[in-house]
Each structure stands twice: as structure tokens, then as C-alpha cells.
Amino acid sequence: MQQETSIKLFLAEAGDLARFSARFFREAFRPPYEVAAFIRQCFVIGYRSLGLVSLTTFIMGLVLTMQLRPSMVAYGVASQIPAIVSIAVVREIGPVITALIFAGKIGSSIGAELGSMKVTEQIDAMEVSGTNPFRYLAVTRILAATLMLPVLVLLGDAIALYGAYLGVNIRGITSFNLFWSQVFDNLSFSDVLPAFIKSYFFGFAVGTVGCYKGYSSRKGTEGVGRSANSAVVVASVVIFIIDLLTVQIAEAIGIN
């Protein structure tokens, strides 16, 4: 019985989330557009996450390189480290790590912010003040998350590759030019484009889940905390599901 209700709850939540996304598409592309609020959110969501994303992707690039090194040396292909790291970073690690960090920072903050606004009636206050709060709060945040995450992913990729360059040079000597040409000789459009496209979906997922969780927050401080927490969990899971779907779609249409 318990299991049955939890499955029902899960399905109900999935349905609610789908409805919420549908509402986003209904409302996002109709005037009036909340341009100022959108730009503000771009700043808060995108620019303010740059430091965290830079730090994590830098460490990922560095550590990945150093971790790969022993086995690459054992196979006698230490010279291939830049190629392998760049492909790993651009295809998977850059987008996914950035998206997960983004879910942790932005998903939770959107969930908590909208949750507390809901609980303290700020959302109602906005509605009373002649504002469509869904457009003013949710649409701007979802759009900003969707558009800003790819930018973060690109910058994160660049920083991770710089970390990899340093990682290569800790135990060996590779000139920047050699590293550069090794990286770009081995990258192709099919490495960059699916990864770039999927990061839009990651951003959309983080924004939508965060807003949905905030909007459906229950009363009380515990409700706010819970919606922030579950925003991160659900967004992270959705990111992995999207990741799985992307690789299969890319495989199916032959650009993997």
C-alpha cells in the first residue's frame, strides 16, 4: 500500500512538473515581457555562478589529467592525455559537472527563494500589484537558467582545459602550443554540438524544477527547506536522464 501511494505521488509530481513546464511555454512567449527582471536574473543566475563553476571545473580538469596520467603512461600514450582529457571535458564532464553545480547553487536558491516568497505571500502580493508572478518570477528565472548555463558550460570547458594544461605540466613538459593543437586536432563538431545543445536542456531543467518546487512549497520554514532540497535532487536526476537521452538521440541521428 505504502509503495502504491508513493508511486502515485511520484507520478502526480511528474504530471505537475509537466504541467508547470507547459505553463512556462504558454506564458513565456506572450507579452508583456519582463525584460528588466530577466536581465537581472541572468546576472544573478549566470554571472554569480561563474566563480563556483570556475573553481570546480578547474579542479576537475586538473584532477582528471593527473588521475589519467599513470595508466596512460603505462600504455605508453602519455602524449595522448590532452586529447583524451579534452574530449572527456567537452563531451561530458564540462556540461554535466557544471550543470550539477548549477543545480546545487541555482536550483536550490530558486527553490528556496520562490518557496519563501510563496510562504510569505510575496507571490500573492505581486499578483495583487498588477504583476503576473509566474511571468515575473518563474519565466524570467527559467529563461535565464536556460540561456546562462550554456555560457557557463563553455567558460567551464575553457577553464577545465586550462586546468588540464597545468595538470599535464605538473609531471611533464608540454608547451601551450602543443597542448592547444593536440586538443583541437582531436575535437570535432560532433563533440561540441551535442554537448552544447544538451546544456540548454540542463539549464531549462534546473530552472523549471527549481521554480516548480518553489511554487509548490508548503507553508512554514520546513516547507521552504524541503523545496530547496528536493529542487536540487530532482534537478540532478533530471540532468542525468537528459544526458542519457542526448547520447542516445545523438547516436540515433548519427552525430555522436
Place this chain on the structure above:
Amino acid sequence: MATRISDNIRLGTFVLGGLFVLVLLLYMIGRNEHLFGTTYVLKARFHNAQGLVKGNNVRFSGIQVGTVRKITIEESTQIEVTMSIDKKMRRVIRKDAVVSIGTDGLVGDKVVDITPVSLICSLARDGDTLTTKPVVSLAALLDTLDHSGRDISVIASELKMTVQRVNRSAIWSLLDDSTVPADIKVTLSNIRQASGRASVMAGGLDRLVQDMRAGRGAAGILLADTVLAGDIRQAGKRIRLAGETADSLIGTLKNVAGDVQAGVAKNNGVVHALLYDTAIIEKLNTSLDHIQKGTEGFSQSMEALKHSFLLRGYFRKQEKQKKKNK
């Protein structure tokens, strides 16, 4: 209000930074794939494309100069490969350059190699078709190796038969029979041929092993340390050994033949010859044993090669074909 403006400046910088990375990424990749740079087209016709696919690299004397743009089948026997070549190479690639399909490493990606021949010929122009060279593939090499091994064992058995005849025949008839020395001579030349071939083969195998060792790509590395490489090397050694034994044998036989001939000519020295006889036969026998052992070892190595996982497919295919032919 001032903070809003500076925030917007930061946001703008941030977004432009991301866009810059995107453009850089796409441009660098595009440049490597010769999408944005100016290129011209060269063509080559092959009978067998060897698994070449669109996008494979084209190299000129080992330098990356372009990619395969298109592969089309012409008249069902010819395959036309169209290549995009960096425009800078216009002043380098000549009309008589030879195009071949090779492999990057032992089992890596296929590459198109353009090899310059002369410095006199006029430069190749956009759309020109270059001449091609048939491909020496690993498969073909192993094929020859197999043949040579079989040849050696045939020769060895021939030699043995001769020696047995020498052994069996009465000394007198041996002395009278003028055909025997001639027989021996023929055998000698056969052995020499075989040993010459064996040493060439051994050299080839050595190179192969070296290639494998130097070979790039994961498969090359893998091969360098597998049984396969060891097997091939062993086979080479054995062949060489067999060749050397055959060489010394040839020397001995020559002497024998000379002596016999001299005896026949002088019509004396029967006792001498008789005395000689056992020693010769001893020698001949041991030498032949060596050769046989050598060839046996070689066949074993070939057998091992056949079972080696990388080449299994190749030999299986061959067997199938044999069955078909039967």
C-alpha cells in the same frame, strides 16, 4: 542605479566571454576540419577503399593536409576518393604524386598518403586525379609468409628424398649415375632460393614487429606486448635459422657434388668416395633435420598467428574462401 549598470556590464562581459569560447571552439575545429579555410580538391581511384570513410585524414609525406570529402563507387570496380586539400599545398603537390591508403598505426584509422615522386612534374590542379599505388596490407604480407613457409617445407622434403636416394643407391651406381649430381644441383639452387626468400621474409617480419612497436594507437601498443608479436618474431628467427642451416648445407653439398663429379670424371677414388659416403649422409641427414625442424617451427608460428585474436578474422575468411573454391 549605478550598481545595476555595473552589474549589466559584468553580465555582458560574462555572456560575451562564453560566446567567445564557443566561437573559438567552433572556429578551431572548423579550421582543423577544413571547413572555413580555403581548400581545393584532388581525386584518386582505387580498386579497394580498405574501409576508408568520409572524414579520414589525408597526409602529404606524413603531414596533415586535408580530409577525405567523398567516396563514390564508379563502374562497380573503381572507387573514387575525393579529398579536400589545404590550398597552401597547391605549390607542393605535383601531378605525379602517388596516392595510397595506409593505416595510422597498425590497426588505427585509415589515412590517405600522398607521396611525392619528382620535382619536375607540373603541379596538380583543382580536380586532378592522381595515380595510385596498390596497397601492401598486413593481410597480404601474412599471405606471402604463409606461402614461403609452405615452399620451404616442400623443398626440405625434396631434399630429404634426394638424400634418401643417395643413401639407398649402391655406391657404384651412384658413381655411374651422372644424373645424381645434376639432381643435387637443382636441389641446391632450390635451397638457395628458399633461403633467400626466407631471409627477405625474416626482414619483413622484423620490420612488421618494429612497426608494431613504434605503431601509434591503442592497438599498436596492445600488439607490442602480446603473444602475436612474439610469435611473429619467433617465426622470423626460425626462418632465418632455417635459411642459415640451408646455407651451410649448400656449402657441404657443393663440396660433395664436386668430389663426386671429380670421382666420376677420374673414374677412380671409389674407396675414397665410399669412405666419404657415410659422413656425407650423416651430415646431410642432420642438416635436413635442422631445416625440417625450422620449417615445423615456422608452421607452428603460423598456426599461432592464425589463432591470434587480431588476425583470426583474416584467416577464417581465407578458409571460407578456400572452402568456397573447392
Place this chain on the structure above:
Amino acid sequence: MNIDISTGKDRAAAPPVLRIAHLYKSFGAHHVLVDFNLELQKGESVVVLGRSGSGKSVLIKCIIGLLKPDQGTIMVLGVRVQDAKGESLDQLRAKVGFLFQSNALYDSMTVRENLEFPLRRHWMRLSREQVNERVLEALNDVGLAHTIEMMPEELSGGMRKRIALARTLILKPELILYDEPTTGLDPITGKEIIRLMTDMQQKYNTTSLIISHDMNCVKIAGKRIVILIDGKCYADGSYETFCRSSDARVKQFFE
């Protein structure tokens, strides 16, 4: 003591600011409002008294259009709230102030931005100077002009309530709905807030509908009191009449 269930005895010639007729609202099986009726004339100040969970908040959220009633009619300033949509609803809401129980000040904005928000949202045609003027006027009304650049989190509960009141007043509404204005405040601050509310009502000649269970509030602000029990308008009268009431359910509140 006869309890007057009908709404308002002396109907003025002018149409009522607020008229609620046969209002029903339920959440699932839980019937919150059952045939609720109420009428407010211009300049009136009415307190709706009821226990927690008796549906007071639901009532005023229905009035402002945040909740949709199941049945019945709500006429605000001559407009049927349920039928108003989009722009007409916004126009109506610009004339109706709403003081939230939890103040609902925007945490991410300064006091000035909080006050500007409804102004910018409702009347986009105001100039920068006019906006500043209105903001200062509203802040002076509540005596907190010095907090203009502060964030809501830096303010005390009473100050926040005043800012929220200022934000409600800045649109110069004809009808103000107060959702438990003294909840969460100490009795002294609560009294100050209620005085401020009555002062403002006199100054701008607005109509007030106050939801409360705080007797201090009821005593000062309520010239007319409506008791909400079981989703109905159980009693309607003045503070004095209720004090003398012998009805057990009324007495619960006035003891």
C-alpha cells in the same frame, strides 16, 4: 439582543464599495464559506471577527481575486471580481489595497523598490519625480522616511508592517483589505498599527475591511463588527452591542 444578519440597515444611494452575496467556497470536503453575505459602504470600517481557520483569509483572498469562489457574487466598486480578467482585474486591484498577514515585503528589494513596485506595475505612466514624491509621501505617512534605502530584513516587525501599509497606501486605494494586521506584533505595536490604520482611513477617506481575531484591533478599528462562524455571517453589529450580547458564541470573543 437581536442579531442583524442582513447587511447594513441604511442603504445609501451610492452603490456599495463591496457587496458579497451568497458566497460559497470549499476545499475538497471542507466547506469554508457557506452562503456568506456582506455589504460595505464608502468610508466604512468593518472588522470580520473569527477564529483561526474559520475562513477569514479565504474570504479576503476571494475579494481580491487570489482565490476563485465556488458560487456567489463579489462586487467590488461595481465590478464582478470573478468575471474580471487580465487588464480589468489589474485595474480593479489598483483600487483595492491588500495588507498581507506576513507583510509580503519583497526580500530582494529595498524599501524604496518595494514601494515603487505596485506604482510601476499599475501606472506605468508616472514620471521619475512623481514616483519619488509618492514614495516619500507614503513613507512620511507611516513615519519611516529614513528607512528608504534599507532592506526589509533590517527592519523590525512593526516597521515592516508599516512599510507594508505604506506600500498598500501608495496606490491611494478606495478599499483596503487588512489580513490580520496585528498578528505577530506585541500589543503596543499592534495598537500603534491600528491607530495608524484608522488615521490613514480618515486621511484618505477609504473603506476598510479588517480580518482579525485580536480584540484590541476589533475594539479600536471596528465601528462595525461581523462575526464569521461556520462560514456564515453569524452576527453583525457594533462593539458595544456585542459586549452586551448574551449569545454564547458571540460571548466567546468578548470575554
